[in-house]
Each structure stands twice: as C-alpha cells, then as structure tokens.
Amino acid sequence: MIGKKDGEDFSLSAYRNGIVLLGSSGGGKSTLTTTFMEALVATKHQFCILDPEGDYTDFPNAVVIGDSAHVPVVDEVIAFLDNPGQNAIVCLLGIPIEKRPYFFSEFISRVSDLKNKTGHPHWLIIDESNHVLPVEMEKSIFSLPDNLKNTLFISTEANNINQSVFKYIDTVISMGDEPAQVLTDFAKIKEISNDFSSVHALPKGKVWVWEISQSAPFVIETKKPEHLIKRHIGKYATGDMDYNAFLFKGPENKLNLKANNVLLFVQMAEVVDDETWNFHLKRHDYSKWFADSLHDEELARLSKEIENGQSDAATSKDKVLAYIKATYTD
Secondary structure: EEEEEEEEEEOOOOOHHHHEEEEOOOOOOHHHHHHHHHHHHHHHOOOEEEEOOOOOOOOOOEEEOOEEOEOOOHHHHHHOOOOOOOOOOHHHHHHHHHHHHHHHHHHHHHHHHHHHHOOOOOOEOOOOHHHOOEEEEEEEEOOOOOOOOEEEEEEHHHHEEEEHHHHEEEEEEEEOOHHHHHHHHHHHHOOOOOOOOOOOOOOEEEEEEOOOOOOOEEEEEOOOOHHHOHHHHHHHHHOOHHHHHHHOOOOOOOOOEEOOHHHHHHHHHOOOOOHHHHHHHHHHHHHHHHOOOOOOOHHHHHHHHHHHOOOHHHHHHHHHHHHHHHHHOO
8 A cells, every 4th residue: 555545545456567656856756665665565575676876775674785886786686586575675876877778688687587487576666767778778778578567667757768668557656846747748658648737736745646547647645654764864964975966156157166965065055155055046956956866855845945935045044054954963
C-alpha cells in the first residue's frame, strides 16, 4: 500500500506492466520511492534499485553494492539477487555518467536471465532513469528484454528518458509544479490523445496517477515512509561535493566562491554582500541546489517559499541559514 484513493487503500498489483514516476525536483519523488520500497519489504517482494546519486544507500533491509570509490560488478549483483530474501541497492556513483548506459545494458540483460530462471527479483527500480537510459542514445544499445515487467522508472520528465522503455509502461505517476504538462508529454510519447485540463498542481503528499486503460487521472494521498531519513547528512555537511558544489558568483560573475559542502555554504553565505545573495535568491539558485544536489526536498520547499516572498537580503538569509543549521548542524 503506497497511499489512499478516496479514503481507501491504494496499492500496486504484484505483477504488472511498468510505471514511470515523474515530476520536478523537490516534488517528493524520493519520498514516494522510499514508501514503495518499504511496501515491498513488508510484502516480502525482492527489489533491486539502481541508485545513480547514492540517495538510498542508508535505506534499511537492503545491501548496498558499489560506492563512489568502487564500481558495482554485475556478477556480484546477480549472485546477491539469487537469494530472494535479499534486496539490493546498486550505487552508480563510481561509474562515470557516460558509461552508465553500458553498465545498464549488461545489468538488465543479466537480471532478465535471472528472472526467467527464478522469477525474481520481483521489482526493479531505476532512479534518475535518464542517467542509464538517456534519450539521445540509440535504442539498440539497451537490448531491453520482452518481459520487462514490474519496473519503476523515475525521472523529472518523460522527454529525457529513452523512448525505447515506454512500450513497457502503462501507468504514470505525476507530481510537482506542472503535472498536466508531465502527463501531456507522456501521452504524446505513447501516441494517446487525452485532455488533462482538470489536472493541477497538488499540495505536498498528493500525486496524480494515470493508468492509460482509464481516460482520467486520479489523485492519491501518498503514505509517508516510516523511515524518514536525512540522506547523506554527513557527506553533504562536511564532505567534498565536487561538481555538485554551490558557486557564489553574483551579478556579472564578479565572485567565484565554491562551497564544497553545506557548512562552507553557510560560512560563505554569512559574509557575501547583499547584492550577491539577492542575485542567487531571485534566480531560485538556493532551492534548486537543495533539491538537485542535496536531495533535501523539505529544505528546497522552505527555501523556495522564501525566494518567492522575501526580497530583503538580511531577512531571507537569516531564514534560509536557520533552516540549514537546524538540519545539518544541530
């Protein structure tokens, strides 16, 4: 059970075609995915998630294979999944982005063979699907199996995922700022004509579900995961985020201050001039960084409210930094 529809429990069938979860950063995709993983654990359905950004490596009831310094080996993944009582989180941080599609091609072929022989893993979850299934690559690269069932694809929008996967998908879950556009793009790829004029942005905790066998999308209220985790707080607080660092540049690029982690961001923010702070505030750079690089949806949401409603540098800075300190330093 992942939520409620009209007050009644809403669940996904144990054996079904694929699902795609789409929506803007900070909209709650990670939270819903965590809820889904918890439901699979509770019902004893084995899952394997491909985790390009290391967002789920502290999820319980699963073993992490690979990290930023070690490339996951497909043979090891398959050997581990051979036991249906074991769930796997395959961390792709150690694989360069340009090589991830080729890893996925080998991975999906081997997993398909295992599933044909044993009937499991029961579910595959492919987070940031555009990392392993980029839209610009030839479809023939992936050699997707004919029996690609029970797969959850996750991304910000349908248009950045390779279209070869959409023949396996018959349900889309849409959240975030522009759910109608998300559904429209999905329908266009599936070559389905539908009217989404009644679809609108929903408050946090609610999402649109459209099963293409039905003409109209419906709303479910998602269940909150029991395991509400602060993902990688240690790494983000004091580690080296490298290419995900925040750059204080200000207007006309007059600065080049690189905050490699959250604590450096706080230290730099406290001393940058008001013009520089407001430059990034008005561009929504702070909420985007919190969502895209820290994967902190709540901090992104709170910061976005400040960006939209507060133009005074000192006041907005105090509020943003107070939220950060409450999460990462208290």
